[in-house]
Amino acid sequence: MKLSQNRMSPVAWVALCAATLMSQGCGPTAPARDVDQAAVGDTPAAPADPFAITGELQTEQLAASAPSYPLVRRELPPAPPGLWAPPATCRAFEARKASSNPSCIDPSSAHGSLDAALALSDPSERDEALLALEPCTHLSVGMVRALRAELAPPECGDVIVGALVREPPADMPGVIYDALVGLALSGRLSRAAVSPPQLEPPYTKESVTKYIDSAMGAWVKQQATAIQALAIIGAKLRHYGKAVVAVEAGLAEMRFIDAVRKVPVPEEIAKFEEAKETYYQRLESQLEARKRRGRDAALVGLGQLAQVGVIRGLRVERARAILSRMYGGSPINALDGLQLPPLQPAGATTAEQRLVARLPTFYAGLTLQADAVKEPLMLRMIIEKGLPIAHRIALGKTELSPALRLLYARGRFELAQNYWRSVDVDEAIGLLSEWPADRQRPPEASLLLALGIALHGGPANAAEMMVRAPLADLRIGNVVALDALADDGGKLAPMAAFDAALIKQLSAPATATADYWRDVAARFRKAAGLMQDVHDKADAEQRASEAEQTAAAIEPGAGD
Secondary structure (H helix, E strand, C coil): CCCCCCCCCHHHHHHHHHHHHHCCCCCCCCCCCCCCCCCCCCCCCCCCCCCCCCCCCCCCCCCCCCCCCCCCCCCCCCCCCCCCCCCHHHHHHHHCCCCCCCCCCCHHHHHHHHHHHHCCCCHHHHHHHHHHHCCCCCCCCCHHHHHHHHHCCHHHHHHHHHHHHHCCCCCCCHHHHHHHHHHHHHHHHCCCCCCCCCCCCCCCHHHHHHHHHCHHHHHHHHHHHHHHHHHHHHCCCCCHHHHHHHHHHHHHHHHHHHHHHCCCCCHHHHCCHHHHHHHHHHHHHHHHHHHHHHHHHHHHHHHHHHHHCECCCHHHHHHHHHHHHHCCCCHHHHHHHCCCCCCCCCCCCCHHHHHHHHCCHHHHHHHCCHHHHHCHHHHHHHCCCECCHHHHHHHHCCCCCHHHHHHHHHHHHHHHHHHCCHHHHHHHHHHHHCCCCCCCCCHHHHHHHHHHHHHCCCCCCHHHHHHHCCHHHHCCCCCHHHHHHHHHCCCCHHHHHHHHHHHHHHCCCCCCCHHHHHHHHHHHHHHHHHCCCHHHHHHHHHHHHHHHHHHHHCCCCCCC
């Protein structure tokens, strides 16, 4: 549809302009996500024992072994039109030759050589050392190539792995092959929706109309088509490969939205506040379908990363950033502010322990024997990055010592912070509540247990959390156990007091009274009084002040 600005009021013009711009390949509104809307029951009255568990606890349903898929070859067609070409820097990965001969005579030496390669700080030297390890028979086929792409600039993914995707060895595990395909598609998606055509001023109604009808309109259609085509291929992948594509598709959608939002408003329109406001309202309405696509892609990526067990990594940070940016005030990061007991410093004594702390979670799961995490120091090292499926399975079959129990619960709780999975909360509760009868539960375990009780009964996952937000509707907030720890005066009392205040703040009902917010403020003041760290104290004081301002604002007659 062409725009015609003749005899058109400013308000009418901007309405048509927004609709025309977004009709260029945006497609229909994404279907609603199927989410279980069953409400979780209200938090029961506090029992005499503040650490008593009410309701059933879920357990993660895991297979007998880690995912193992047959290799299913995927078509990797030429890159869609309109993508940026790979930067010249990517060609170095393609042209690089291995100049060393690392030791790979057995699994131990292979792990030592891999650890030595990852320890190199120079990216080129590290990639050269990894390249030399690709033929190592004691590392999973294709894993090192995938790791090279993982550590390289995202836009180089298809350059690094493309040849192996097209001609994979017959003995390559399907889970690695799908990861390679995902990295190739991710490389292309990272070059989509960049550098839209620019319009030079002055921005007249005529020039903007022509720009939308021609250069910008064509770019919108081309980029929307490219993102959709790549995302469709990625949706067929499994496990980590699917996560990689979903997150990058969400980022591409975000860049697309940002580019459309920057289309200039004609000077004749901008001077009319009503017309300008109408334009942006209509544009946001037209962008809503793309925002949902970006949200859904990020949620798919988060769901897959949760299964993989990623606690810390660039992709989970990116997925959560998408949701925060697209939906201002999204509670996806709300649990990050909780104060957790400090972990003992990671003190690796072997190359294998250093290696698992350096490897991204997916690759650690492919490299480290599952039973190795039955040793506390190895589990401590691996939760630096995550809890791979194979190791969660092994821990689920093990009689856990108190040290293993505490470390495993800590990993589960950090997963819950990232992904809002209620099963991770419940797994942590189960680990910490079933403490050996002949041992006293340490303070760190009691604080994590109290936090689990406060979050018990929440949403199943991030997707449900996004649908059921605000947090007041998530049925969290039983802080009785945290209050008991805060009142006890132990070494973790300041953390317990702060966390109780934060959870009460996050889960405030929409009908919260001034008294409710004064209670939140008092809780933060109490925490601040217990804290020694000046930064923590200042944070608690600031939150107390904000809660007091909220209370003042909703007092009867406030603002009269």
